[in-house]
Amino acid sequence: xxxxxxxxxxxxxxxxxxxxxxxxxxxxxxxxxxxxxxxxxxxxxxxxxxxxxxxxxxxxxxxxxxxxxxxxxxxxxxxxxxxxxxxxxxxxxxxxxxxxxxxxxxxxxxxxxxxxxxxxxxxxxxxxxxxxxxxxxxxxxxxxxxxxxxxxxxxxxxxxxxxxxxxxxxxxxxxxxxxxxxxxxxxxxxxxxxxxxxxxxxxxxxxxxxxxxxxxxxxxxxxxxxxxxxxxxxxxxxxxxxxxxxxxxxxxxxxxxxxxxxxxxxxxxxxxxxxxxxxxxxxxxx
Amino acid sequence: xxxxxxxxxxxxxxxxxxxxxxxxxxxxxxxxxxxxxxxxxxxxxxxxxxxxxxxxxxxxxxxxxxxxxxxxxxxxxxxxxxxxxxxxxxxxxxxxxxxxxxxxxxxxxxxxxxxxxxxxxxxxxxxxxxxxxxxxxxxxxxxxxxxxxxxxxxxxxxxxxxxxxxxxxxxxxxxxxxxxxxxxxxxxxxxxxxxxxxxxxxxxxxxxxxxxxxxxxxxxxxxxxxxxxxxxxxxxxxxxxxxxxxxxxxxxxxxxxxxxxxxxxxxxxxxxxxxxxxxxxxxxxx
Numbered sequence: 001x002x003x004x005x006x007x008x009x010x011x012x013x014x015x016x017x018x019x020x021x022x023x024x025x026x027x028x029x030x031x032x033x034x035x036x037x038x039x040x041x042x043x044x045x046x047x048x049x050x051x052x053x054x055x056x057x058x059x060x061x062x063x064x065x066x067x068x069x070x071x072x073x074x075x076x077x078x079x080x081x082x083x084x085x086x087x088x089x090x091x092x093x094x095x096x097x098x099x100x101x102x103x104x105x106x107x108x109x110x111x112x113x114x115x116x117x118x119x120x121x122x123x124x125x126x127x128x129x130x131x132x133x134x135x136x137x138x139x140x141x142x143x144x145x146x147x148x149x150x151x152x153x154x155x156x157x158x159x160x161x162x163x164x165x166x167x168x169x170x171x172x173x174x175x176x177x178x179x180x181x182x183x184x185x186x187x188x189x190x191x192x193x194x195x196x197x198x199x200x201x202x203x204x205x206x207x208x209x210x211x212x213x214x215x216x217x218x219x220x221x222x223x224x225x226x227x228x229x230x231x232x233x234x235x236x237x238x239x240x241x242x243x244x245x246x247x248x249x250x251x252x253x254x255x256x257x258x259x260x261x262x263x264x265x266x267x268x269x270x271x272x273x274x275x276x277x278x279x280x281x282x283x284x285x286x
Numbered sequence: 287x288x289x290x291x292x293x294x295x296x297x298x299x300x301x302x303x304x305x306x307x308x309x310x311x312x313x314x315x316x317x318x319x320x321x322x323x324x325x326x327x328x329x330x331x332x333x334x335x336x337x338x339x340x341x342x343x344x345x346x347x348x349x350x351x352x353x354x355x356x357x358x359x360x361x362x363x364x365x366x367x368x369x370x371x372x373x374x375x376x377x378x379x380x381x382x383x384x385x386x387x388x389x390x391x392x393x394x395x396x397x398x399x400x401x402x403x404x405x406x407x408x409x410x411x412x413x414x415x416x417x418x419x420x421x422x423x424x425x426x427x428x429x430x431x432x433x434x435x436x437x438x439x440x441x442x443x444x445x446x447x448x449x450x451x452x453x454x455x456x457x458x459x460x461x462x463x464x465x466x467x468x469x470x471x472x473x474x475x476x477x478x479x480x481x482x483x484x485x486x487x488x489x490x491x492x493x494x495x496x497x498x499x500x501x502x503x504x505x506x507x508x509x510x511x512x513x514x515x516x517x518x519x520x521x522x523x524x525x526x527x528x529x530x531x532x533x534x535x536x537x538x539x540x541x542x543x544x545x546x547x548x549x550x551x552x553x554x555x556x557x558x559x560x561x562x563x564x565x566x567x568x569x570x571x572x
Contacts, residue, residue: 082507083508117523122523123522123523125523157442157443158444158512161505161506161509161523167481170484171483194411195411195446196443221403221447239410
């Protein structure tokens with residue numbers, strides 16, 4: 001395993017940690033200010049959210065690299081199916097392509113895919129995943145020609161109904177194998193998989209599947225809100241070292257991206273303090 | 287698969303569906319009134335909660351059987367580890383024994399075990415499950431001599447931090463195999479496992495593990511409260527037929543117990559209507 005106490009250049013910031021995934025949350029720093037603050041602290045990369053980027057993808061991507069960082073990712077595709085997806089298949093594909101274009105403009109290492117919940121009327125995760133596979137297979141060639149990796153992210157089973165019928169690494173690996181396209185990879189997020197004691201076995205089984213991202217936070221024992229009450233690393237009950245070992249033993253050597261949705265705690269703090277604490281915890285407990 | 291449209295004698299009521307698991311919820315019917323209402327509608331069994339029983343275990347058990355029903359279970363053991371467990375190991379064991387005594391008095395088919403969350407300081411589901419295994423192994427001989435089956439129930443991963451470090455059927459099977467005692471079995475609850483596409487495979491793998499209970503409800507796509515907003519069968523997104531097929535193919539032939547925690551919907555209704563709808567949905571969609 002990499003030793004982050006000595007070298008924290010693998011540390012990446014997901015700007016959701018500063019509230020930038022939700023309108024009027026956080027301190028509202030510009031991308032430029034975030035880039036400079038991360039560069040000062042030795043972060044290696046940043047993952048942005050679409051709402052921060054607007055029409056400035058190329059500019060912000062270049063600005064990030066000029067500061068010595070890379071763009072580790074873009075959040076995210078539209079929900080592809082289920083109750084929160086755009087209303088028609090064409091609308092889904094159009095927005096999916098827009099998100100791919102933005103990721104390409106940023107030269108982001110990947111685009112995060114949140115697949116969406118159970119398709120109305122199916123009462124079936126399995127059937128819903130078939131629809132997901134069709135849509136991703138349709139978009140994959142466009143992603144490949146745009147040089148964008150699609151990172152399928154299994155979400156915590158608590159979101160199975162509305163946000164993601166993809167809820168385990170096992171199913172994500174299966175989905176990748178089903179689609180069988182070089183533009184497809186998976187993302188592993190502590191918040192979503194921390195409970196899964198089969199993670200290491202499933203990742204090892206998946207030798208042909210690429211891991212495109214590893215996301216850090218912690219699971220608070222007394223989670224108050226399953227969407228916006230994530231913990232900072234070290235404040236919860238997840239076995240962070242064991243989780244990282246599992247992804248590294250499966251060959252992952254990329255950035256480790258801190259992504260803490262926290263409307264009542266971290267988003268209320270000074271971003272300078274939040275970033276300092278990210279560095280400290282990354283070196284100490286991740 | 288059994289055909290419930292023609293014969294609903296496998297239907298059981300968990301009295302949590304009437305709010306009886308929480309103080310001052312529901313209409314407050316006495317056990318006797320619940321028994322008679324279930325008997326009138328052709329239910330085959332009832333699972334009670336400890337707070338309803340008090341010192342009347344033998345009496346209520348006999349009353350249930352006199353009405354032509356069996357006692358399918360008793361909810362539940364104390365949390366064995368984690369933040370919600372009694373403060374000392376002795377206090378855990380004492381209350382565990384009390385719950386076994388009550389199940390024995392009722393002649394309940396099983397006692398539900400909710401194992402509790404991650405042990406403070408461990409940051410580890412795996413370590414916490416080792417402590418759980420020790421405590422259950424210690425209580426198992428007492429359960430066996432009391433003729434009580436201990437039904438280990440994996441809970442939804444959303445409860446992993448505080449209520450149950452046992453979150454998958456896979457891990458429950460492993461725990462049973464680790465303890466290796468004839469008094470130990472597992473319970474499968476739709477709310478907790480509906481998302482798990484590996485359920486059938488894991489249950490088949492577990493030929494030596496007994497299934498002591500199958501619990502019905504539904505997962506609402508837009509779940510508002512992960513504790514008290516369960517859906518009635520048919521109102522959510524779970525694949526109820528596929529789930530039942532998985533447990534029946536693993537050899538389960540016992541009662542199917544409706545357990546709907548629903549503070550803002552079903553607990554506010556007339557229990558007569560709730561029970562009628564349980565029967566209707568059981569025959570139509572389970």
